[in-house]
Amino acid sequence: QVQLQESGPGLVKPSQILSLTCTVSGGSIASNSDYWSWIRQPPGKGLEWIGYIAYSGSTYYSPSLKSRTSISRDTSNNQFTLQLTSVTPEGTAVYYCARSLSSVVAGWADFGSWGQGTQVTVSS
Secondary structure: OOEEEEEOOOEEOOOOOEEEEEEEEOOOOOOOOOEEEEEEEOOOOOOEEEEEEEOOOOEEEOOOOHHHEEEEEEOOOOEEEEEEOOOOHHHOEEEEEEEEOOOOOOOHHHEEEEOOOEEEEEOO
């Protein structure tokens, strides 16, 4: 059973870089057909997909965040990392990492494995 765990600072200052790592156990992030996403939920709002890194190492980002987003991976440690630049207080959210078996998802239920989420607050 695949398990995911987010880690990173809980407080980031505006204009700085938000960096989070997802550590995966029970499966390899380089396995065929797996897509590893970052998703966030601001307080009082719905889930927002940020982007993914595929088993192949290719990436795809939400058009609204593409210019500020980078997702990379460390296959030796079975981790993938989100970097979001130039953050603002609107970036305050619970950030999740999640796995899907396809690059095309119809809804949140298509993400079969989720981390527990980590709260990130953007504030000076």
